[in-house]
Amino acid sequence: MSERVTGFRFAGVYAGIKANGALDLGLLCADRPVVAAGLFTTNRVRAAPVTISERRLRTGLCQAILVNSGNANACTGRQGREAALSLTQAVASALRVSRGLVVPASTGVIGAQLPRETIERAIPSLVSDLSNAGAERFARAIMTTDRAPKMARAEVKIGRTVCKVLGIAKGAGMIHPNMATTLAFVTTDAALSHAGLSYMLRRAAEATFNRATVDGDTSTNDSIYALASGAATTREISRGTAAGRRLAGALTEVLESLAKQIVADGEGAEHLVRIEVRGARTDADAVQIARTIAGSQLVKTAIFGCDPNWGRILAAAGRSGVRFNPDHVSMAIADVPIFQHGAPVMQAKTEAKAAIVMKRPEYTIALKVGRGRGIGHYWTCDLGHEYVRINADYRT
Amino acid sequence: MSERVTGFRFAGVYAGIKANGALDLGLLCADRPVVAAGLFTTNRVRAAPVTISERRLRTGLCQAILVNSGNANACTGRQGREAALSLTQAVASALRVSRGLVVPASTGVIGAQLPRETIERAIPSLVSDLSNAGAERFARAIMTTDRAPKMARAEVKIGRTVCKVLGIAKGAGMIHPNMATTLAFVTTDAALSHAGLSYMLRRAAEATFNRATVDGDTSTNDSIYALASGAATTREISRGTAAGRRLAGALTEVLESLAKQIVADGEGAEHLVRIEVRGARTDADAVQIARTIAGSQLVKTAIFGCDPNWGRILAAAGRSGVRFNPDHVSMAIADVPIFQHGAPVMQAKTEAKAAIVMKRPEYTIALKVGRGRGIGHYWTCDLGHEYVRINADYRT
Numbered sequence: 001m002s003e004r005v006t007g008f009r010f011a012g013v014y015a016g017i018k019a020n021g022a023l024d025l026g027l028l029c030a031d032r033p034v035v036a037a038g039l040f041t042t043n044r045v046r047a048a049p050v051t052i053s054e055r056r057l058r059t060g061l062c063q064a065i066l067v068n069s070g071n072a073n074a075c076t077g078r079q080g081r082e083a084a085l086s087l088t089q090a091v092a093s094a095l096r097v098s099r100g101l102v103v104p105a106s107t108g109v110i111g112a113q114l115p116r117e118t119i120e121r122a123i124p125s126l127v128s129d130l131s132n133a134g135a136e137r138f139a140r141a142i143m144t145t146d147r148a149p150k151m152a153r154a155e156v157k158i159g160r161t162v163c164k165v166l167g168i169a170k171g172a173g174m175i176h177p178n179m180a181t182t183l184a185f186v187t188t189d190a191a192l193s194h195a196g197l198s199y200m201l202r203r204a205a206e207a208t209f210n211r212a213t214v215d216g217d218t219s220t221n222d223s224i225y226a227l228a229s230g231a232a233t234t235r236e237i238s239r240g241t242a243a244g245r246r247l248a249g250a251l252t253e254v255l256e257s258l259a260k261q262i263v264a265d266g267e268g269a270e271h272l273v274r275i276e277v278r279g280a281r282t283d284a285d286a287v288q289i290a291r292t293i294a295g296s297q298l299v300k301t302a303i304f305g306c307d308p309n310w311g312r313i314l315a316a317a318g319r320s321g322v323r324f325n326p327d328h329v330s331m332a333i334a335d336v337p338i339f340q341h342g343a344p345v346m347q348a349k350t351e352a353k354a355a356i357v358m359k360r361p362e363y364t365i366a367l368k369v370g371r372g373r374g375i376g377h378y379w380t381c382d383l384g385h386e387y388v389r390i391n392a393d394y395r396t
Numbered sequence: 397m398s399e400r401v402t403g404f405r406f407a408g409v410y411a412g413i414k415a416n417g418a419l420d421l422g423l424l425c426a427d428r429p430v431v432a433a434g435l436f437t438t439n440r441v442r443a444a445p446v447t448i449s450e451r452r453l454r455t456g457l458c459q460a461i462l463v464n465s466g467n468a469n470a471c472t473g474r475q476g477r478e479a480a481l482s483l484t485q486a487v488a489s490a491l492r493v494s495r496g497l498v499v500p501a502s503t504g505v506i507g508a509q510l511p512r513e514t515i516e517r518a519i520p521s522l523v524s525d526l527s528n529a530g531a532e533r534f535a536r537a538i539m540t541t542d543r544a545p546k547m548a549r550a551e552v553k554i555g556r557t558v559c560k561v562l563g564i565a566k567g568a569g570m571i572h573p574n575m576a577t578t579l580a581f582v583t584t585d586a587a588l589s590h591a592g593l594s595y596m597l598r599r600a601a602e603a604t605f606n607r608a609t610v611d612g613d614t615s616t617n618d619s620i621y622a623l624a625s626g627a628a629t630t631r632e633i634s635r636g637t638a639a640g641r642r643l644a645g646a647l648t649e650v651l652e653s654l655a656k657q658i659v660a661d662g663e664g665a666e667h668l669v670r671i672e673v674r675g676a677r678t679d680a681d682a683v684q685i686a687r688t689i690a691g692s693q694l695v696k697t698a699i700f701g702c703d704p705n706w707g708r709i710l711a712a713a714g715r716s717g718v719r720f721n722p723d724h725v726s727m728a729i730a731d732v733p734i735f736q737h738g739a740p741v742m743q744a745k746t747e748a749k750a751a752i753v754m755k756r757p758e759y760t761i762a763l764k765v766g767r768g769r770g771i772g773h774y775w776t777c778d779l780g781h782e783y784v785r786i787n788a789d790y791r792t
Contacts, residue, residue: 045714045722075707075722077739110707111740215693217708218715297611297693297779298787305788311506312613314471318441319614326441326471343473344507383693384788388781391694392701 003135003151005166006189007031007229010134012141015122017070017108017115025119026067026141027091027126028185033101034229035191036062037198039205041222047074048081049104050223052088056103057225060194063101065185065225066091067142069170073106073114074220083116090120094127105183107144107170107221139168142183145390146171147265152257154250158243163190163232165247167254171265184209184224184258190247191230196239200248201226208255211287212379214266215387216295226251263379264362268386271303272362277317278375279368285322286376289369292320293378300383308354310338313365324369334363399531399547401562402585403427403625406530408537411518413466413504413511421515422463422537423487423522424581429497430625431587432458433594435601437618443470444477445500446619448484452499453621456590459497461581461621462487463538465566469502469510470616479512486516490523501579501619503540503566535564538579541786542567543661548653550646554639557629559586561643563650567661580605580620580654586643587626592635596644597622604651607683608775610662611783612691622647659775660758664782667699668758673713674771675764681718682772685765688716689774696779704750706734709761720765730759 008030015025038057040050056062066088073080088102095102106114129137139149152167169184186201205224230236237243264272275293280286293299296316302309310331318326327342334357337345357363404426411421434453436446452458462484469476484498491498502510525533535545546565551558565580582597601620626632633639660668671689676682689695692712698705706727714722723738730753733741753759 043711043714044716044718044720045710072707075710075735075738075740077723110711217692217694217712220707220711220714296613297783298613301784301787304784307788311468311471311616314441315439315506315616316613318439318616320440322440324440327473339471342471344471383784385781385784387693388697388700388779388784391697392703392780 003153003166004132005164005187005229007034007231008187008227009130009132010138011126011129011131012134012137013122013126013129015068016118017068022143023137023141024068024070025122025126026138027130028065028138028187029095029130030063030227030229033061033063034227035060035194035197037194037201037226039201039224041218041220043218043220045075045220047072047106047221048076048084049073049106050221052081052084053103053105053223056100059100061101062103062227063097064091064095065103065105067105067183068119069142069144070108071106071112071114072108072110072221074110076111076113079113083114087116087119090123094123103225105223105225107142107183110220135166135168142170144170145267150258150261150265152254152261154253156246156250158233158237158246161233163188163247165250165254167258169258169262171262182209182219182222182262184255186224186226186251186254188228188251189230189232190228191233191236192228193236196237196244197226197228199239200251204248204252204255207252208259211377212259212263213294214263214381260379263381266381267390268384269381270361270384271382273303273380274364274377275380276364276366276377277369279370279372280322280324280374280376281370281372282374283376284374286374287378288322289317289320289367290376290378292316294380297383300380303358304382304384306355306358308333308338308351308358310344313367314339317367317369328370330368332366333357334360399549399562400528401560401583401625403430403627404583404623405526405528406534407522407525407527408530408533409518409522409525411464412514413464418539419533419537420464420466421518421522422534423526424461424534424583425491425526426459426623426625429457429459430623431456431590431593433590433597433622435597435620437614437616439614439616441471441616443468443502443617444472444480445469445502446617448477448480449499449501449619452496455496457497458499458623459493460487460491461499461501463501463579464515465538465540466504467502467508467510468504468506468617470506472507472509475509479510483512483515486519490519499621501621503538503579503617506616531562531564538566540566541663546654546657546661548650548657550649552642552646554629554633554642559584559628559643561646561650563654565654565658567658578605578615578618578658580651582620582622582647582650584624584647585626585628586624587629587632588624589632592633592640593622593624595635596647599644600648600651603648604655607773608655608659609690610659610777656775659777662777663786664780665777666757666780667778669699669776670760671774671776672760672762673765673773675766675768676718676720676770676772677766677768678770679772680770682770683774684718685713685716685763686772686774688712690776693779696776699754700778700780702751702754704729704734704747704754706740709763710735713763713765724766726764728762729753730756
């Protein structure tokens with residue numbers, strides 16, 4: 001499966017924002033204005049590019065996204081807003097498209113002004129780097145402390161046409177000296193209405209990005225962009241149809257892969273763990289229990305230590321705010337039953353076995369909290385020394 | 397000021413619950429049945445001693461509290477409940493008081509059965525250890541990974557009588573191999589009604605214990621007990637009077653000191669930090685912002701690294717759910733202004749100065765988020781390598 005999607009080109013160059021010489025400026029460009037939707041951080045403190053992107057995407061159309069790493073352009077006031085606006089203007093001129101069709105995204109250090117001239121100088125080389133095969137360079141240009149670029153693809157056959165979905169994201173790595181930012185970009189050559197794409201994106205993100213945590217800190221810059229070129233099909237795919245559901249499935253699959261890659265690449269993380277809850281009264285209750293367990297520092301340090309410390313998991317569930325009867329709880333770690341019907345499975349062997357499976361890079365902690373039909377899950381990772389090291393480093 | 401309160405005796409012995417030979421069994425005993433109130437964990441998963449204590453304290457009277465460390469008696473089912481009941485019965489017999497006047501409290505490893513016979517054998521020596529001067533031994537007997545015993549006293553003169561308040565607590569240290577548990581015991585020789593004592597305890601805890609976090613994980617065993625012997629005064633102090641307000645002040649002062657000691661002794665903590673928010677619409681809004689900042693892993697690792705990373709503090713405020721205008725925010729770290737009216741105080745000198753004051757063992761981070769009258773605070777500590785080391789250790 002290729003990393004190309006008909007109708008889109010990508011670029012990634014080194015502009016000089018980062019001190020270490022790594023790629024730091026990316027451009028995603030559609031051949032013509034395409035249907036676009038976005039989801040943005042719920043944080044009250046929002047970076048300049050977030051507010052600009054949100055406003056511009058209200059038209060439902062977009063042609064290009066300019067992304068830089070190494071600087072979040074957050075808490076930068078009027079100067080930051082003007083820098084983002086003038087840079088999208090420069091890109092629009094270079095691409096000969098309307099300024100309103102270009103949106104900005106940033107990730108990196110907060111509170112420092114964007115090096116506007118440095119970026120402006122790089123725009124010609126950025127535009128000439130654009131290529132249908134440039135997705136990986138783009139993925140590299142948006143990295144901060146990510147250990148690897150993050151991409152995911154899916155294909156879905158609709159009638160005789162194969163539609164592609166390509167997703168690119170950066171992880172919740174904490175850039176020295178700064179804060180987590182997740183940016184994700186999804187392109188597809190399927191034809192969709194703005195309403196259809198928005199709906200599918202919201203649903204897919206809710207089931208994937210909104211079920212993932214590294215440290216519980218929502219960033220000022222989190223953004224997911226989705227663009228649909230329609231180059232593969234002329235007939236618009238409606239969300240209510242079988243084709244729509246299959247495309248939505250492909251979109252969810254791509255976002256799920258990206259979300260997992262982001263958590264697995266959480267600062268210093270060595271384990272990707274799925275917290276799976278069933279038997280709750282409602283799905284919302286199940287997700288709330290899973291979210292509380294996934295966010296617990298005590299659970300995350302136990303995962304780091306490969307310690308089947310079920311007491312911490314149960315205690316986190318107990319403080320989730322959801323009513324359940326502790327006497328009806330069962331729990332398994334990577335299929336090793338550790339707690340059944342409110343009582344520990346009292347076998348030293350069992351705990352030893354669980355400690356061994358917890359050394360795996362990826363496993364599931366499954367809880368049954370009652371006899372209800374509610375199910376839900378959350379992705380989390382371990383909290384270890386490397387997390388502390390990365391985040392405690394003094395900013396110099 | 398002495399550690400004695402008229403009408404109360406304390407004991408602390410080594411029963412053999414802990415492997416390391418440290419004191420592990422404490423007894424607090426009033427000379428006669430006294431007015432008592434309690435506050436218990438909001439966790440749905442509650443240890444056996446919590447449910448028993450809560451039920452027995454409904455009478456508003458109590459004479460003795462049996463506390464063990466080294467075992468939480470949580471998730472231990474019927475056997476755990478029976479062990480706690482039979483041990484309070486044994487203490488009641490030894491003290492020749494009614495069983496309903498003795499309440500149990502436990503802290504330590506979760507899911508292991510209480511070594512009932514081991515504890516029972518120690519009860520005679522425990523009872524004979526009771527002394528008006530035994531508060532420190534009691535304080536030592538309830539420690540888990542605490543670095544030091546935690547006590548606080550206050551005196552308040554009411555008319556010609558001096559009333560004493562003595563508080564003893566254990567910290568949110570994570571016992572190897574287990575979970576945080578805060579237990580606190582407050583005794584006073586003032587005369588109070590059950591309703592008056594309950595009210596004062598609830599109010600005082602709300603302003604102190606409920607404004608403190610180490611890692612956000614509410615335990616299955618958290619309990620605060622308050623006992624009033626009335627030995628110093630025969631006239632009951634009403635909460636609506638000047639005397640009542642002064643006594644409530646003394647109680648709050650004692651709990652505030654204990655809460656600060658607990659946070660300062662959080663696992664591996666090197667800094668005790670007060671997050672102070674003003675200018676919010678309401679006090680509840682201010683507390684919510686302070687709570688979110690205090691609980692942020694990114695803020696806590698920055699505190700550990702002595703890094704004046706105001707972006708993380710602002711971003712945590714932004715995800716608190718409280719509406720405020722980021723352009724109206726000002727922030728100071730230990731009186732060093734770092735952010736004013738929505739913009740960083742752009743002086744390398746200022747940040748360097750802030751980094752120096754952040755090396756102090758105790759300081760305040762103050763935020764003004766608007767022009768409202770709402771104020772609130774929260775106590776937190778740093779998240780460092782020692783926290784990870786303590787909590788990731790495999791349980792063997």
